[in-house]
Amino acid sequence: MNLYEAIFARKSVRKYSMDKIDQKVLDHIANFAESIPMLSDDIKVKYKMVELAGLKRLQPGILTVKAPHYLVLYSTRESDYQLNAGYVMEQIALYITARGLGCCYIANLNLKNETVAEDYEQVITLAFGEAENEVYRQNEKARRLAIKDIAVFKEEVDKNVRTMISAARLSPSVLNSQPWRMVVYNNRIHLFSTRNILMKNVMKETRLIDMGICLSHLLIAAEEMWLDARPVYMNNISSQNLKKNDYIISVKMS
Ligand SMILES: Cc1cc2nc3c(=O)[nH]c(=O)nc-3n(C[C@H](O)[C@H](O)[C@H](O)COP(=O)(O)O)c2cc1C
Structure with a gap:
């Protein structure tokens, strides 16, 4: 499956097996993320892989997804940085999907160690891992x-x-x-x-x-x-x- 095919097969996965993913696969995801060009050269992003233990606390509620891994995207605040964040993170989400893993965006996630570097803002997080149930959906069902x-x-x-x-x-x-x-x-x-x-x-x-x-x-x-x-x-x-x-x-x- 490539990224294009993943567009038509993806869905938000909210139930995960809590087994950690192989380090090699995590490295592939990190390498893929680093290879994505930004929408504009002015914007810089950093990624951080976090495990459940790295979260402050998982607030109960429908907006919280418990997963073995989270990929957090931080960005400098140049013009259109949120547009860029979505553009970049979705390519990572589709890559993860194409590899047979599940993922789900998390709008707000409280991290124990908030910043990665000065001038960078935490913009969006992707929860990911091995899906407990079916990882794909027929696009007509979306x-x-x-x-x-x-x-x-x-x-x-x-x-x-x-x-x-x-x-x-x-x-x-x-x-x-x-x-x-x-x-x-x-x-x-x-x-x-x-x-x-x-x-x-x-x-x-x-x-x-x-x-x-x-x-x-x-x-x-x-x-x-x-x-x-x-x-x-x-x-x-x-x-x-x-x-x-x-x-x-x-x-x-x-
Ligand atoms: C930027 C963004 C933030 C999101 N935040 C959350 C979230 O905090 N919790 C959650 O369960 N789903 C979250 N979602 C997933 C959406 O609810 C989901 O994409 C939408 O309902 C469409 O369903 P689908 O992804 O299965 O096609 C988020 C999606 C996006 C794009």
């Missing part, structure tokens, strides 16, 4: 909005572009909020995120992580289709006055 509710097609587009949108649709998000909206042309996709007025502050930061995850699905699918696609920020779009959505980034195909 609870997601319909394509027509998340994408507007401005012209007739190729099958490959449609595949990119299908991959984006399956992205995981905080509380399955699915904030991505897309305006689609045959050679470009503009990505927007919905604005939730009620939960403005709570959701604002995690929304960008979600958008980064969505961006990674778009680009992984493009690569699989042999499309030359790259993320670009278009100033003419960002300056438009959009009522319900925020412009995030575009993907340009050539």
